[in-house]
Amino acid sequence: MESEEILKEMGFSESESKVYLALLRYGSSLAGTISRKTGIHRRNVYDITDRMIKKGVVGYILKNNRRFFEAVNPERILDILKKREREFVENLPMLKEIYEGSKDREETNFYKGIDGLKIVFEDQLEDNKEILVLGASKSAFEVLPFYFKWYDKDRIKKKIRVRIISSDDLGKRIPLAEIRFLPEKYSNPLAINIYKDKVAIIFWKKVPTAVVIKEKEVADSYRKYFEFMWRSAKS
Structure with missing residues (x-):
């Protein structure tokens, strides 16, 4: 399976997949560099990296007051997925109760x-x-x-x-x-x-x-x- 397809299966959007793979391949990068490597407009790169920072899959360091974005270790993504799975399992009984109560509705x-x-x-x-x-x-x-x-x-x-x-x-x-x-x-x-x-x-x-x-x-x-x-x- 292609790397981009794998990331999509894990919940990344197409743009997020491209940005993450570019950062893995080329290392710490400015938004302009990411834009050139992915073909995504620079203005959109900032929006995408902001979302990915919130998800915990991208970070950045400041050099001369400029943001250099970095991909987190892929193993960290696995940790995030495991954490989400644990949280979902904890809430599963409540969700099943809601589902059972509304099964005949639609x-x-x-x-x-x-x-x-x-x-x-x-x-x-x-x-x-x-x-x-x-x-x-x-x-x-x-x-x-x-x-x-x-x-x-x-x-x-x-x-x-x-x-x-x-x-x-x-x-x-x-x-x-x-x-x-x-x-x-x-x-x-x-x-x-x-x-x-x-x-x-x-x-x-x-x-x-x-x-x-x-x-x-x-x-x-x-x-x-x-x-x-x-x-x-x-x-």
Whole structure:
């Protein structure tokens, strides 16, 4: 995985990732130097480094009344993440209580962007036995090029099977999965994932979006449709 992608996975914005990597590579630097190395406007560099200082991932020293910015040791970022995880775990009982109290309030949720899609896929791995995918698209691997390796590893660990109906050559063997195919003319960037009592309708665009419907009757209806298509599709 590219260094910039790793940092994004850890919560850095694209600009923050570029600044942090530039400081790692070139060491203590003025804002103007960072601007030249990253292509980010100098005025924006100050805003970005201020945010990163507050996060604890960048510091600075003063020389002749000028700020020289420095990246903290990457191990320090790991310490910060561990601290956040501990704080989250401490508050988890309270958050779960709030969630349980409001579970029936909303049956349809909308998700946008890569982080939103990850929420949808990680939900599929919780207390589940099988995932049905209608319309799996190779676009998924283009939008999330590194994510599915982790996703499949966790899915296999939890022994969750997946059945897939696709019009695309997915270009790879998917473990613990059975795939059947429809004619290529039916290929499109939309996929329907059916799991538990939920249906996730996913649009694999440059900025992916998903609509998740939590309703047992809806999920059962989609399952029946999937089984009909499964019998029609070719192995």
